[in-house]
Amino acid sequence: MKIYIDADACPVKDIIISEGTKAEIPVVMVTSFSHFSNAEQPSGVETIYVDSGADxxxxxxxxxxxxxxxxxxxxxxxxxxxxxxGCTVLHHKGFIYTSENIDQLLQTRYLSAMARKGGKRTKGPKPFTSEDKEKFRELFIKIISKNE
Structure with a gap:
């Protein structure tokens, strides 16, 4: 198992790096060159830089x-x-994406985009809280513990 982080705006990188390296699971952060950093990463953590283009x-x-x-x-x-x-996919707010919830999430995203395109205002995501961070930590540890 490897852990891949969509790292540009991920608020839980510290948890992933800390818990992932503790469990000796390789961590790969993928981020755009616009977020370049010379910061030294712990052993087992790799940063891959990509162009700043969408996706x-x-x-x-x-x-x-x-x-x-x-x-x-x-x-x-x-x-x-x-x-x-066939990957396990987590959201930083502490929930796991499943084949049961992904269609609903994509449909909601599509409808919001269409509403915005039509000139309507839509609500953005709720602010990230310390409760969200703790919920993520618990789920992340549970998931990587299954790998050990």
Whole structure:
């Protein structure tokens, strides 16, 4: 198992790196060059930089990910592709994407996009809370513990 992070806007990278390296699971952060950092990463953590174009990180993650890998993303499209490839896919707010919930999430995203295109205002995502972070930590540890 490898852990892939759609890392540009992921607020739980610290948890993933800490718990992933503790469990000796390789962590791969995929991020755009616009987020370049010289920061030293712990052993077992790799950063892959991609162009800043829309979906560049998603395409790279899908090229690298294999059945049984873990992907962390807030992107429903990437989540859908990851599920189809046999990966476990988590959202940073602490829920797991499944074949049962992904269609509803994609449909809601589509309807919101159509409403915005039609000039309507839609609500953005709720703010990320410390409760969300703790919920993610618990789910993440549960998922990677199954791998040990």
């Amino acid at each position: 560049a990180a998603d395409y790279r993650i899908m090229k690298l990910a294999q059945r049984g890998d873990l992907i962390v993303t807030q992107d429903y499209g990437l989540a859908s592709l990851g599920l189809a490839k």
